Amino acid sequence: xxxxxxxxxxxxxxxxxxxxxxxxxxxxxxxxxxxxxxxxxxxxxxxxxxxxxxxxxxxxxxxxxxxxxxxxxxxxxxxxxxxxxxxxxxxxxxxxxxxxxxxxxxxxxxxxxxxxxxxxxxxxxxxxxxxxxxxxxxxxxxxxxxxxxxxxxxxxxxxxxxxxxxxxxxxxxxxxxxxxxxxxxxxxxxxxxxxxxxxxxxxxxxxxxxxxxxxxxxxxxxxxx
Numbered sequence: 001x002x003x004x005x006x007x008x009x010x011x012x013x014x015x016x017x018x019x020x021x022x023x024x025x026x027x028x029x030x031x032x033x034x035x036x037x038x039x040x041x042x043x044x045x046x047x048x049x050x051x052x053x054x055x056x057x058x059x060x061x062x063x064x065x066x067x068x069x070x071x072x073x074x075x076x077x078x079x080x081x082x083x084x085x086x087x088x089x090x091x092x093x094x095x096x097x098x099x100x101x102x103x104x105x106x107x108x109x110x111x112x113x114x115x116x117x118x119x120x121x122x123x124x125x126x127x128x129x130x131x132x133x134x135x136x137x138x139x140x141x142x143x144x145x146x147x148x149x150x151x152x153x154x155x156x157x158x159x160x161x162x163x164x165x166x167x168x169x170x171x172x173x174x175x176x177x178x179x180x181x182x183x184x185x186x187x188x189x190x191x192x193x194x195x196x197x198x199x200x201x202x203x204x205x206x207x208x209x210x211x212x213x214x215x216x217x218x219x220x221x222x223x224x225x
Contacts, residue, residue, distance in 0.1 A: 002146060002153035007164050012049055014168070016154065017161055019050035021173035023063065027092050034096035037109055042155045043095075043116065046147065052088060052210055062086045062210075064095040074098060081218055082225075086210035110148055111135040117147040179208055185224035188217040 006013045027041050047065040048054035055061045059068060062085040068078050074094035076084040084090045095116075102112035102120060106127075114135035115123040126138050136148060157164045188194045191212060195205040206212060217225065 002149045003156070003164075005150075006153055006157050010166075013154075013157065014166060015051075016045050016049050017158060017166060017168060018172065018174050020045065020158060022176050023050050023052075023088065025176055026088055027063075030089065030092045031096060034093065034100065036096050036099055039151075039155055040096075040099060040109075040113075042151055042158065043099075043113060044092075045154050045158070046150045052086060062091050063088060064091050066091055066094060070094075070098065079213075081214045081216065082211055083213050084211050086213075090211075106135075108134050113151055114138075114140070114144055114148055118144040177208060183224055184217070185219060187219045191215055191217060 023044070024041060027044060028038070031038060031041055044050060044063045048063045050063060052063050054063070054065065056065055060066060061083070064085075066074075066076070066085045068085075071078050071083075071085050071091075071094065074097050076087075076090060076094050078085065085094075099109075099112050099116060102115045103109055105120065106112055106115070106123075111123065111127075111134055118140065123135055123138075126140060127133065127135075130138055132138055135144075138145075157166070161168065182198065191205060192202040192215065194217075195202045198205075219225065
């Protein structure tokens with residue numbers, strides 16, 4: 001079912017493959033450093049279709065679709081000016097921390113993945129009620145039941161796209177972003193002027209830093225971004 005869904009949902013699958021060329025090189029080293037199986041990179045693909053602007057009706061946002069409460073639990077700043085769920089590097093680390101904690105609890109990476117979708121409370125409750133040890137053996141809602149197999153299906157397609165009918169030239173893939181890092185430790189009252197001072201537009205600044213959520217960046221003493 002999931003293979004059919006991805007193979008015949010051409011537009012969405014094509015966009016995932018194109019975006020992967022931009023974002024996977026950022027995600028992969030973090031996932032490896034955090035000690036997760038490499039295949040968890042595909043979890044971001046099924047969560048957001050690798051769209052860093054993605055936002056769900058439940059207010060989960062970013063590549064990893066992190067909820068506000070989960071963000072704060074795993075050390076991400078979320079307020080009117082800064083939302084680090086949109087920060088690709090920091091949100092990836094937070095997602096990895098969640099998955100590692102879930103694995104320590106369940107002893108199963110696929111069950112950890114299911115808990116990422118449904119929440120650990122729901123998965124733990126159903127494991128107890130249904131007298132099972134692994135999420136694949138649970139009777140769950142349609143979304144979570146499909147979630148585990150969507151992870152496997154998108155991995156198969158992205159590892160061999162031509163075999164599944166996706167012939168994309170390298171020139172059609174989204175190129176990695178080229179950028180410089182600038183550390184700031186003083187309040188920026190006008191991000192448009194800050195962008196101009198650094199030789200780019202406000203649009204480019206936002207495209208690289210979606211975690212900036214307003215026109216200014218207040219910075220408390222001793223903090224930096």
